[in-house]
Amino acid sequence: MNVNIKNYAASLLVAFLLISIMFPLSITLPSSVRALAPATGISIVLGSTYSVPAGEIAADSAIASTIATYSSWAGYTTQNWYGSKTNASDIYLAAGGDGYSYALAFYIGDGNHWADDGIFNAQQWVIADNNGGAVYDKDIFGYSGCGNVKFVMMWSCEQGDTIGGIYWFGTPFGMPYAWLHTIDLSPCGYAFPDGRGLAFLGFNGSAPWLTDTLGGVTDAGLSFLSNFYYAAMWNGYYFTINMALDYAAQLTFGSANFGSCILYEGFMAGGWPGNMVVYGDGSMHISNGPGGGSGGCPYVSTWNGTRYVLDNNILPAAEMSNGADVKDYCTLQQPLVPTYQGRSHSVYSMQISEFEHEHDYFDQVRLLAVDHGSSVDVGVSPYGEILTYSNPAPATSAVDDRGVDVLPELSSVDQNYYQGYNGSHVTLTFAPADVSDGVKLVIREDTDHYLKCPVYVQVLNATGGWSTVATFQTRIHWATDIINMTGYLPDAQGNFKVRLCFISTDKIDYVGLDTTRQVNIRVHVAELLNALSSSQGDVTRLLKADDEKYAALLPGQQIRLTFKLPTNQNSQRTFIFYTEGHYNTIDN
């Protein structure tokens, strides 16, 4: 008996030693994980094509692009790794948020779970990489300790079976736990959101293909996911996760809400039951997406020190150019912060993206840095003249074509604006001023409309008629334009009258007349270090010169630009982004 006890004790000792040695390895962060960058806001889209039929791959690929597009729109740095980039190491990278402190992840593909030890029946959950390799929950867990991932959607069988935990022998299990690194999640984050700012959406049991018919709805998953991300990401300022789930259920299944739709209540896919689950906080917003949007056109985003932020649309005149190249000077409104700042030079990063339904062709891009004193502002005219101004005077009267006084809308920068429409015009009268140093019209403008037509700037001619002296294009986000009116004002009648004529829906917030002297400025043309296209790779050479050799951009694609400039030591710096190119609407 004594021997037996000692035998047992010795065996336990051996077992303990083995456990001590081996199990810590399963949650040790592998050395290959890259250092975390101090940045925020990334959305990573993963998807495996392994054992998925071609028609379903088309749907999965489409939803991956859609999510990536919405993520970009919402201001996230976006990685669409659907397909070959969905390998084990990139899935681990995603689990760490790719170094970003706020990360969203989406996965679509095969999933499963099993007990693979053969002894303790310890279940582990797995997803497929693009080659069919199993990527385990316990391995993903090893990379998510940073807690960067806040929201995960896994459209894959069984990944929502359990929140997870740690087995008595130390191995973690469960995909929600693996990605979010906590089990402190509401088990029904839809009906009872826990308010902790973390959420996992997945399936208990089977996950249907996006092209399946569910509850009589064809392509139900595709419709559901598209509408969910449209609400949660594109319109994320308005919709929480729960509200986005409701919205998607309403449009896809005609249900009153997600709680009464077939995905939540349960379905059969391929003869196997399943239902969608929400763990954690369904009351969280996953983006601050403002909704709205416009017709197609490329956008420029700037690196603000933590992430890329949408600045404005570019090449608006290409809407009406019938495929001919146009030139566009865009004064950047958002901060552009160097990604590297040295004593002599700094490096800046920008991104151009196509979100909507255009095929863009860029011939040349340039970044101009204008260093100037803090007492003046700098603008660029539609014709590329870089002009300084300070304290422009508002009009003394502003009357629209119906005789309505619209001066209150146009006399200050306050987003209380006049909205023009096709056929409307506004006549502005300014106080007489000394124009010996030149005269400039400063206009703050914006448009919501997909039809981008120019606004005509007119002055009275010698016969008393109105002559167009300039045009400018409104942009999707508020921007300030400047028009050199030297030689046109005072007009032939000696008046300081300007008429703005509209042929599309445009907003004008402010119009002022500036007669101050042009001050000294220093203009630097940045060196384009590289331009990396998400589809074409390195397109630097194509974008350096006006040579009709184009870098192309399709919906969902981006080009990341890196520029080098002398470091700005003392003065204020205004950036002007110049592009030359055109775009075509992709015909549905």
Place this chain on the structure above:
Amino acid sequence: MRKVKGITYLTVSLFVFLLALLSIAGLAHTTSGSHENLTSKFLGITGLNMNSCTISSFAESTSRMLNSPHYLTVMKAEINGGNAQFDVLMCLVDGKFWSYSLSGNFGTGELDRSAYLIRADNVLKAYQTFSNASYCNEFVALLSTAMQTQNSSAENQDFALKISNSASADHTANITIDYSRKVEGYALQGDCFAISMSKNGLLSSLIDNMMYYVATTDVNVTKEQAIAMATPYATAYAKQNGQTTVATNATFDFARDVSCVRGDNFAIYPRWTVSFTFDKVNNESVSTYAVAVWADNGQVYYSAPQGYFSPSNTALSANASNWQIVALAAGLFVLFPIATTYVKHRARTGRSRK
């Protein structure tokens, strides 16, 4: 055989669908003002005391709905007053009221069932005035019937009412009142109108799906014709995957054009759905195939194998990833006799030395 089938059809339609998703021609970014009064007016029917509450912030945005010719205006208002603090989300489609939801702290108070239903009745009547929706008459009448009979359901020839008392059915609701609609005697999928009341009796959500309209009730395709149209798609797939059809089933309904293949996702058309069951599961885990045919014009608008995201057979199979456990088992298997022998040996020799 027509080319519009299977993968080709799906790929093309999905590409078109994606482009449509991306073609969001919007009207406005976050702005304030234009629908704030409408929101304020609507809140008057929700049970919130708007004399003590104010809208502390308001924002709205309009954009084209995904894959749809319609425009969605989404509005968010924050309501404050006394102890009340709520977020309101309201949606309009083409300027017409569509949905509303209220979130916030609803407190712990609870009403009895009849009190909820009386409040729901008041909401329906107020909504009828708000939206000038004549169909609310029928909803009120059905609710009244249910209240009188103390049943959880009631129906007439056009609508069916269901009252459910489930906290998990809606993230804010304690009781939900759903109306579904019948067309030519067939029940439409989903709800045509639904309201939910929170624990303390506030209107926590309302959705008015009556904007869905029946584009036609003409049925020009018989069941046999629908099966004949659908069969080539399923047969081609089965042949490609070494399967044989063992059962065919066709069902008729009125369906919403969710994928907007006929140009309006709020339109409802008659439809045949034909499903085929194969003799075995193939290596894509597929044993059924579905084809959908519009019953008015005979267009096959959908055909796809029905599957799920789990590997079949040996794919993604267990590969002894828990090697630590296996190693432990192996270690114990080898070391246990050694340890036992060692302990026995120590016990014997150790004692003899002493």
